Amino acid sequence: MIFTDCSSSTTARLLPLSRQHGVVTLRRLLVCPLNVGPPSRSFPRIRTLTFHSSTSPSPVLAASMDTEASAKVIDGKSVAKQIRDEITAEVSRMKDAIGVIPGLAVILVGDRKDSATYVRNKKKACESVGINSFEVQLPEDSMEQEVLKFISDFNDDPSVHGILVQLPLPSHFNEQNILNAVSIQKDVDGFHPLNIGRLAMRGREPLFVPCTPKGCIELLHRYGISIKGKRAVVIGRSNIVGMPAALLLQREDATISIIHSRTKNPEEFTRQADIIISAVGQPNMVRGSWIKPGAVVIDVGINPVEDPESRRGYRLVGDVCYEEASKIASAITPVPGGVGPMTIAMLLSNTLVSAKRMHNFQ
Amino acid sequence: MIFTDCSSSTTARLLPLSRQHGVVTLRRLLVCPLNVGPPSRSFPRIRTLTFHSSTSPSPVLAASMDTEASAKVIDGKSVAKQIRDEITAEVSRMKDAIGVIPGLAVILVGDRKDSATYVRNKKKACESVGINSFEVQLPEDSMEQEVLKFISDFNDDPSVHGILVQLPLPSHFNEQNILNAVSIQKDVDGFHPLNIGRLAMRGREPLFVPCTPKGCIELLHRYGISIKGKRAVVIGRSNIVGMPAALLLQREDATISIIHSRTKNPEEFTRQADIIISAVGQPNMVRGSWIKPGAVVIDVGINPVEDPESRRGYRLVGDVCYEEASKIASAITPVPGGVGPMTIAMLLSNTLVSAKRMHNFQ
Known part of the structure; x- marks a missing residue:
């Protein structure tokens, strides 16, 4: 049984984001355990919380999703593991070669x-x-x-x-x-404006790409999802995810649109997108009806919602209503176990890249 | 009589851009003097040329445009003059106050x-x-x-x-x-990656904004055209115009899409736009049918096309087919006399801003 609170996302207009710090900033949203309609006015009660982004998915939840979904599940946990293995090998090779x-x-x-x-x-x-x-x-x-x-x-x-x-x-x-x-x-972290400037400019190369957006693109690459010429919509324009994700997609010749809290009718944009990256911190905001059949959905949101039936009292959901989206998209990242585990993998990757560059080690 | 060669722009797919240097990089495109249908395969013959962007419009041309157009003409020449007058006054005030x-x-x-x-x-x-x-x-x-x-x-x-x-x-x-x-x-010039990075980042301020895109936004401001919440499409993703123009529009809460040479069906994007900024260097590429009725069109292109009937042997046209667009848009910049004169005005403005900042002069 999957708890869903997709119905609690009743507004098609994004709410202004709270300032994001660190890897992911999250909101605690009190929701009803099942589809019981939109919350009352005084609801949701929001407070910011930060959660480790590589929390393991509940096996029960993951299994349920697999049986209901038609989309390919982009398994960030497994890709992150693979990348960490590659990094382990490279770190070892570097140590052996140049100490x-x-x-x-x-x-x-x-x-x-x-x-x-x-x-x-x-x-x-x-x-x-x-x-x-x-x-x-x-x-x-x-x-x-x-x-x-x-x-x-x-x-x-x-x-x-x-x-x-x-x-x-x-x-x-x-x-x-x-x-x-x-x-x-x-x-x-790749947050220095000089890095961001180089990321934005054609013909320039950033020294480091911010970890979470780099992780999103890496998932697309590793799943063989082509970006060139595709319509990509990024939801959220934060300095640490949305904006650099859009710049990265553009560097790979996608046509990008960036939607945010001031965008009217965001679903009109998402419905035209071949690739959606959502990084907005609004649980289940992106409904199935927002998605073009066959689109690829990368869900950066990791939103804890209260869940009395969960042992921990809460569970994590993405910005995207997975249950609906996975029936429409061709590929989708789950939450947790999608983008989350990629962030630290990319941090390790950036550290390795830096060491290699400083020591001119190929 | 207006010469038009809008019909020579037959492809809905943007051609790859030549690298842009300096203020505006232009293409010489041999076109027929009147609407005689699309050019042959070996045509156009392109070579890059750079032209001074503040060339005065022909009075005859401007008058003809006014009689045929329903759109408000955004008069960059006049706004640039006004800005230069303001700068003159500020330079004088600064000299008098602090020498x-x-x-x-x-x-x-x-x-x-x-x-x-x-x-x-x-x-x-x-x-x-x-x-x-x-x-x-x-x-x-x-x-x-x-x-x-x-x-x-x-x-x-x-x-x-x-x-x-x-x-x-x-x-x-x-x-x-x-x-x-x-x-x-x-x-x-505002081309330093650190400036571009700050332009891209929320909560950061660039020391200088690149002159041509700054001029585009200044025109919107001075004509009272609101940007917040609007759909803006930027055509072209160059470091000196398209990309920073998009970042500036986003800073003012527009929802931006950036289309470029790899975008399929660019007209599908432009038709949804409230504001179009075109900076692509393709004469008359943006047809009337690409524009939503009532949209605002800022045409950065300054493309010389051969014109045997002109005294100089060529004339300047924008990226936008002015004749068609001016009947559909609510406001439009002419070429010449639109964005062109704004570039040098913004360079002077940036120099003044710099001097004021260095001397802490308000």
Whole structure:
């Protein structure tokens, strides 16, 4: 049995997004466990939550989906595993050939539990592929200057090939100052404006591509889904997913449209799309009727919705109503187990790319 | 009588663009003087040409357009004049208040006549508003190092607030190296990837916006055309016009689609657009049937087409078939006299902005 709350998404107009920090920022949305119509006015009760994006899918849920769906399931978990295996092999080859081990430094300021979980997961992921990880944990009341000093040290440290400042930073920090201090050569998150500029420009190459959109495109590539000449609609224009995803699709000669909270009748755009990438953080917003038969759907949203029948009290759903969409699309990413696991895989990939570039290792 | 060759644009698929350098890169297209049907296979004969973009419209042509068109004519020449008057006043106010005169340095390498004309026009435009201009002319066989030395000197010179390297450079130059050497603080062309990155990112501000797309948006603003929530289609994805124009429209909450040489059935996109910006360099490509009634059309193309009946042997047409479009659109820029004159006005504006910023002058 699949719980669905697709019917709770009754508006065709996107709601303004909450600011996204880190890998994925999520909303807790109280929903009814079954299709019981749209929520009342005072509903949903929203608070932002961050969840680790590579949470494993419930086997029961995955099995149910498979029997009902006609679309090919784009298995991000399996692709991410494959990529991690490839990275493991490359890290080992590099170590054997030139004695260099890629290194990722992560700076965590404050005591947010979700951020601590992210950092722990990144550390574990590094270990699993043989990448060295360096971690700095600073108290909530640290000064900007202290963080800048660590960044500066990591910038100069030849054993560090990637630097990542876990967001969000405590409110007394100027996030832009901190992020700008990370050397462009070690900006494995790919969020530096210089990287984004190069991503936008024809004939220029970014040093790093932001991890989540890179993961989306990698899934399309690995599933042999052609992009050139296709109509692609990106839902959401965030700096970390929507905008760079659109730029990446355009670099591969898709015709892109970017829809967002100010777009009227977004479904008119999505219905014409061969490829949809949704990164908006609205549970089940994209209904089956929004999708052209045969389209490919990449769902970046990882939205926790309360579910009293779940052991954890909630479950994760995407921006797309999977149950409906999987009957119409030709291929679709599930949530969880779609784009989520790709983000950390791409972070590891960017760290490896950086180490290879710095040491001119092919 | 208006010469039209709209019928020579028979393909609904955009042709690949030639690389664009400098303000506008144009194609010479041999066309029949009147509607005589599509050209033969070996036709058009194309060679790239650069033309000064602020060429005055023929008064006869402008008058004829007015009588036949129902669309409001967006008079770029007049708006550009108004902006230059505003700049003149601001330059004078700044000089009187703090004794600083904005300065623009232009570096010209080689002996291309069109480039020399551009540089001369920029110099004249500076003089007309009271901005100091500094010009360096170097021979075709100059070394990269020499040019870099001049750029470095201008970067350090406090009387220079904007630096512009006239493109194209001779073929032995690495254009990227040269452009990257210009201080981001003085990059009045706005082509630096850091500027483009900031333009693409929400919550970031570019130091300079590229002149031609800035001119397009300025025309929309000055004619009171609202952008928020509108569907905008940009034709062409060049670094200097199409891509930044799309990013600017998105910053103002339009829903953007970017169509290009690989887009199938581009007219399906344009027919849904409230605002069309065309920057593709294909004479009369956008037909009346491509336009939604009441749409606003900004035509960046300045394409010289041979015209034996013209005194000069050619005339300038846009990417849009003006004759057809002006009957369907609610507002449209003519060519010449539309976007063209705005480019240099925006260059002057960027130079003034730079000087004000450097001297913290409000």
